[in-house]
Amino acid sequence: PLPVFPAQDLTFAGGGPAATAPGAGQWSFGPTDTFSQAPVNGPNPGTATANAAANSVTWTFGSFADPADRSAVSDILFTVTASNKPFGDGLLLTNQAQQSERNETGNQLNTNTAVTQVTMSEPELTITKGVVSTSNPSGIFNPTSVAPAGVTFSQPGQPGASFTGTVNSNGLASAPIDATLENVVGNDLVKFSIVVENTGSGTNGAFDVAIKDAYDAAKFMIPAGATGLNLQVTDGTGRSLPYTGDLFGTGIELVDGVTNHPGPGITFDWIDQGTSLVGVYSGSIDTTAYQSSSIPPPSSTSFVGDNGGGYNDIDIVAATANGKQRFEIGLDAVGSGNFAFATGNGTATGDYLYAQTLVNLSFLGVPSNYVSSGPLTGTVTFPNKSIATVFHSNINTPAVMFNDGTNTITFQQAGFVAFDAATNYSSGAFTPGSPPPNNGSGFGSWTVHEPGGGSAGAYIGNTALGLKTFGVASPGNSSAYTGMERAFGAALATGETFSTTVAATSFSSGTMGLKWKTSSGPELSLFVDSGTGNWKYAIGAAGTPTDTGTAFNAGSPVNVSLERVSGNNVLLSLTQAGSTWSTTLSLSDAAVTSVEFFSSGTQSAGNATNLGFDDLKITADVQQQAAVGPSNPTNGKNIVVVTYDLQLKPTVAPLDVIPNTATLTNYAATEGGPNFLSPAGLKDDTTVTIRGPEVSKTLIGTSIVDTWNSNTQAVIGELVTYELSVKVPQGTTPAAVLTDTFTDALGFVRVVGTPTVDPGVTVGGLANINSPTLTQNGTVAEWQLGDIVNSNTDDQLHGITFRIEAVVLNDRLVPLPIFGPVNRAKLAWTNHTLPEVSAAEVRVIEPQITLNKTVSPTTAQAGDTATFTIVVSGGGTTAHNLSLEDFLPSGVTYVTGSLAHTAGVAPNTLATSGGGTAFT
Known part of the structure; x- marks a missing residue:
C-alpha cells in the first residue's frame, strides 16, 4: 500500500526454499515451498514485475505439468523497504496477496486472496x-x-x-x-x-x-x-x-546524529550534511593538564597572552575598544555544544572576538550591541568541507565553528592541540612522561622542530581532531628528535569503543604506542617493540609486557580499538591489512581519564611527517538517534x-x-x-x-450637614464634592479620556483646588483640567487627559487625582422624594475602555407634607354649629412656599370670625374669601 511501500521489481535471491529472509529488494522461496521443486514448463523461478499504477508486484511462473499430479505449495518471501513519506502514527496498512491460475482448457479457476496488516510507527x-x-x-x-x-x-x-x-x-x-x-x-x-x-x-x-x-x-x-x-x-x-x-x-x-558521550573525554561527533560537515563537542578534556610553563612557549607573535589553563585550552578572547577585556575558556569546561563564557566580560559595537588554538588565530566582528555571556550554545561547523578534507588535512582558511544566528565564532584549525612534558632521552633510555633532562643547560637547550628543520614552536603533522605530533631535539643534534604527545581523556561507557589508526611508519630505532591512564597511573600500555617490531601490551604501571605476536608492518596502517564490553572488561583489538588480533582484558578501572600517545628513538626529519595517529574517535555500539x-x-x-x-x-x-x-x-x-x-x-x-489603569470615584461630602441633613444627604441646591483618581502603569496610556456621568439630579459645577500629579507622571491634557466638556445639561463631564506617561520603574501605578463639585438640581421629574443618584466615571484610551466605577451613594432629600381634616361633632341638625380642624405636618426637610386652601360645601354657612390658628407654626396669612366660602 502507498505511500509506505512503493512497488519495485524484485530480484530473485537464488537458492532453494529457506527460512532466511532475503535482502531488501529481493525475493526467495520460503521454507514450506514445494512448487519450486516441481517440474515446470515455464520460468522457474518466475519473474517479479512491478506495476507502478497498481502499486503491485506480480510473480509469473508460466505453465507447468506434474505427471504424478501432486499438490504443491508456493511459499514466497520478499523484502521491501518502508518509505519515509509521512503517514499517521499507529495506522494500519493492509497488504493483500492474490493468486490465480487457469486449467489446461484455459478456464479461469477460483482466485484466492489473503491479507496481512502492518502497524505504522511514526514520529508525531x-x-x-x-x-x-x-x-x-x-x-x-x-x-x-x-x-x-x-x-x-x-x-x-x-x-x-x-x-x-x-x-x-x-x-x-x-x-x-x-x-x-x-x-x-x-x-x-x-x-x-x-x-x-x-x-x-x-x-x-x-x-x-x-x-x-x-x-x-x-x-x-x-x-x-x-x-x-x-x-x-x-x-x-x-x-x-x-x-x-x-x-x-x-x-x-x-x-x-549526535551521541552524548559521558565524560571525561572530549569527543567530536561528525555529521556529514553534504555541503557542510558538522562536528559537536561532547564531554570534557582531561583536567590533569601540565602547566604551560613545562612546555616550550609558542613563538608566534599572534598568540594573545598566556594560556593559563595549559595547552589543553582553547582561548576565546574579547578585544574591546580599550583593549582591556579578555577571558578564556578551556576545553575542560566545554559541555556538549556549549562554550561557557564568563559572565560580565562584555563587548561593545565594533569590538572583535578572537578564537585561538595556541598559535592559530582568527578574527571576526562582533554583531552590534552583542554582549558576551554564557553559556552560548551551538554547533561546530566547517562549511563546504568533506569528512576526508577535515580529517586528513589542514584547514588553512578560517571556517565558521559556531553560529547561533546572532553570534559567530570562527576557527582556522580543526580541533585542539594538547601536549605532555618533553621526554627524557639521556643515556639512550626513553621514559614517557618523565621530566626533561637538565644536562647542565636546563630545559632551554631542547628545541622543538618541524620536519626538515624549522623554528621553535612549530608542530608536525595533523591528525583527525587536530592532535599533532612534535619533536624535541636533544642538545647538539638538531636534526634528530624524540617526542611525546598527550591526547584527550577517553572514559568509556559500556558498549563504547575508543579507536585510532596508527600511521604506517618506519623506525630507525625506538618504540611508539599508547597508554590509557587513570589519575593514579597507567592502566594499559600498548606499544611496538623496537627489536621485534611486534605489538606488546602491559597492564598496570609495572605490568610485564605481553607479546601479541602481531608484527608492526610498515606497509599499511594499524587500527587499534578498545571496547568496554562489561564492567571493567575491555576488548583490545589490532587490525592491519584485513587481519585482526584481539583479547579481552580485565583492568582495575576501565573508566580511564586520559590517553597518551608516545614515540621515541632517533627520527629523521623526513620520516617524521608520517609519525602520528589518525581517525581518533570514540564510538558507541548503538544506532545514532x-x-x-x-x-x-x-x-x-x-x-x-x-x-x-x-x-x-x-x-x-x-x-x-x-x-x-x-x-x-x-x-x-x-x-x-x-x-x-x-x-x-x-x-x-x-x-x-x-497591566491596566485603575480609576476610582470617592464621595468626599456635602455642603450642608445638620440634624435633618447628613454628610451623605443633600437637598436641592446643595453642593456634593467627589474625588476622581486615574492611576496608570509604567509606560504611556495614549489619548486618555475620563468621563463622569451624573443622573438628572446632579450637575457639574467646577474642579476644586489644584490637581495632584504623582512624581514621574506627565498628563498631556493637564492644562485643560478645569474646563471639561459638558453635555446633557451639565450632567456629563468629559476630560481630554491626552497621553498619560508614567516614567517610574517601580512596577506601581501612578497618575493624577483631583476633586469636583456637583449641585443637586431642582428636577421636577424626580419621581420620589428620596433617591440615590449613581455617579459613574470611566476611563478610555486608544483601543481600550475600562468598566465604569461608582462613588458612594448620596441621597437627595425633599419635604413630605401630610394634611389631616376633622369635624366635630360628626352629626348635626339644622342650625347646629360644627367646628372643622385642619392639621398640616411636614417631614424630610423644609418645605418652601407652602399654601393651603379649603372650601365650604353648600348648605353650610361660615361663622364669622371663627377662622383661627390654634397650634404649631403660624401661617404668614390667614384669610377668608368668597363671602366666607373659601379660606387660605
Missing part, C-alpha cells in the same frame, strides 16, 4: 508555547502553575540553566507549559518557553526538527543585560541540543525545550494583549526525509497582557 510532534517566569512579582500567570511538578524555571536575566528538574511526557500530560502572563508593565523581563514533544511510536525519533518563533518588535526588545536573549535549546533533561540557524529568522534546525528521541513517558529525551528572554518596551500601552507565536515548521521520519507538516506548520501562541 506537537508544539506548545508559554510564559514561564517574569521579573515582575505582581505578574499573574494563567494557569497559575507554569510547569509540571518538579520543574522550576529560572528568572529571566539569570545566567545558567533555564530550568531544573526533568520535563517529560507524564508531567506535560497533567501540566502543559502553556501559561499566559498578565499584569506586567513596560521594561519587565519575560522568559518564554517553546516545548516540542514527540508522542509518536516511531523508534528512531524525529529528524530534521525545525522551529521558528516571532515576537512583536514594537512591543518587545532583546534585553540589554549581560545574558541578553539567553537563548537555550535543550532536551527535557536540560542537555543542550546543537542547532543551526536563527530562531527569529528562518528558524533553527536541530542537529541529528535523531535529535528528538522516541516517545518516552519519563526520560525527557523526546522533549525539546527552547527558552529565551525578552524585555517589554517602555512604550507598551495598558491592557495591550501581545501575542507571541511559535511554529514547528518541519520534522521527518528519517534524516533528509519528507516533511510531515503542511507549509503552514504547527503553531501555538501565548500572550502577555499589560
